[in-house]
Amino acid sequence: MARNPGSGGAGMNEAVTIPPAVIRKNEFLKRFNSVPYDREVDTEDINADLAELALMNPAFFDMFNKGPENWTFADISEVIKILAGTYPKWSINRILETYCYGGKAWGELEEPTKLSLIESAINTAEQKDWIEAKNTDGIPLEFDGLYELHRTKEGDVKKVVLYNEEIADKIRRELNTLAFKDQLYVYSEGVYVEGEALVKAEIARTVKAIKAAKKGSNASVRGADAEIMYYIRYDAPHMKYPFNLHPDMIPVNNGIIRLNFETGLPELIPFSPKWLFNYKIPTDFNPNASSKPIDNVLRSYVDEVDLKVLYQIPAQALLQVMGRGPYKKCYLLQGRKDAGKSSYLELLYRTFGIENKSDVPLNELATGEHKFKLARLVGKLHNIHDELPNFPLKETGTLKRLLGAYSHDVEVKGRQPFSAFITAVLVFACNTPPKITNNDVKRDEAFWDKWEYVLFPNSFEKRDRFYEETFTPENLSGFLHNVIAAALRIGREGKLLKETDGPDVKDKWAKCSEPVYQFISKNMERSRYPTYFLKGDMLDILIKWGNDENLEDDIPQSKEALSKILKICGVTEAKLTGKDSGIQSPVYVFPYKWKEDSKYKADIKEFELKREQAKFN
Incomplete structure (x- = not known):
């Protein structure tokens, strides 16, 4: 029982009721890992302060429930914003270093990167307050320095002069704009996306807010918008393709994976505009996620000899989008209905993103009749077509050229042909492969060397909610981890996991293309x-x-x-x-x-x- 420690005779032996807030604070300190002893910081005071902050801030409390060792970079950014109201930058760094000692998200970062993240998170919080504040003319303070006001003798605003170049600089800086081939991109959630509409909206917001200082004006953006857009678009346009040029980096849902091909180890680092990615895999990198659930499913679909191919397909896509290769392999998945082909493709869609794949059938790539279809492959990880029709193969040149190099001339209706970078891995699925009736195709050894033929020999009963129960976020992370391991191995050894000789592929294809x-x-x-x-x-x-x-x-x-x-x-x-x-x-x-x-x-x-x-x- 707690006793009153104060002096004086009265009440020396009476029980004292501890305030509820103190009880909650003590429970918090017992429940969660406290900052371990560090002679450079006062850990006793820090633990007490963190407990009070968490009890006052539900979002901060939820972070502790998640566990600091599991904090992602996004979580840490939110924590920094909360800590910024109490601690200086250097102290925040020390707190995170000691408190996240069980996790890798913070401890393994380089010191300049840590301080940059702290500063960025603090600036974001400060910018929000700055945007909400206005001057006496009703113009948000965030637009200071972007205009000049001319006044009447009475002090009313009679004219607003916009500094269009300064406005363009601000928008370009805040949206991290990038111009390439007359297309504007902005940085959003770790990657660059087409952003002309967003840029125009920000121009309109800025101009209208400033012009509103002149009472009775219609705050039109006409005239100013074209000049501001011109400054943004043509300040420093990229003349060469600027995206995805890092031979060892893959953007995923929770950061950037940096691959070390010498050690065979992946490392997660924070997003940054400087990496210039225009795609992102919508799956978290989680090295602790189990790969067994998905691996067991894949083992039921194919024979052991073909299992590695199911990992090789997405691994090849990741290596090629990093500029490695080309590995000059495409894939035909063949099996009867309900053999697991479509489920495997669904696994690829969910792990690597439906937005990162195109869908052009083989018969429209292997001929010149569909010249505009090739443009659909630009910027994609995979080109996947399910239910390939049973058509006679007649021409192989286009396919061989597509697999042999990354730079291709493509055509889009209404535009001049242009050179594009195509790294997509070609995957086709069918019940029956296309028949080989053309003698030139039969004799084309280089064509058959380009293929890997994967047979799905089994048949499965349909199961309700199979995808929802099996392709969970954690299981997808486990599958991604195995794919990355395959990519590291291929990159280190300089060859694919499985490369079947052309004559064997042709023989298998010929057999499987016959109904007999x-x-x-x-x-x-x-x-x-x-x-x-x-x-x-x-x-x-x-x-x-x-x-x-x-x-x-x-x-x-x-x-x-x-x-x-x-x-x-x-x-x-x-x-x-x-x-x-x-x-x-x-x-x-x-x-x-x-x-x-x-x-x-x-x-x-x-x-x-x-x-x-x-x-x-």
């Missing part, structure tokens, strides 16, 4: 022992399957045509003697056996043969 091979893969499996079928019986069963799958036009209607396709699938021909009939018959020799769940197994009888047989060539 689809029938085999869905209904049969590899076997050590061959299975024999009469040619006519196999033709009949394939025609039946084609009708069931609405592929009747794609199934060969003669044994001669069927034999050519089955040869691609590894099926041979023979003339063998039947076990019971003793008559030689033309048969197909399948290196497969029926799957137990095939509904066509019962519709065809296997050919039984005598022991001594002669092959038919």
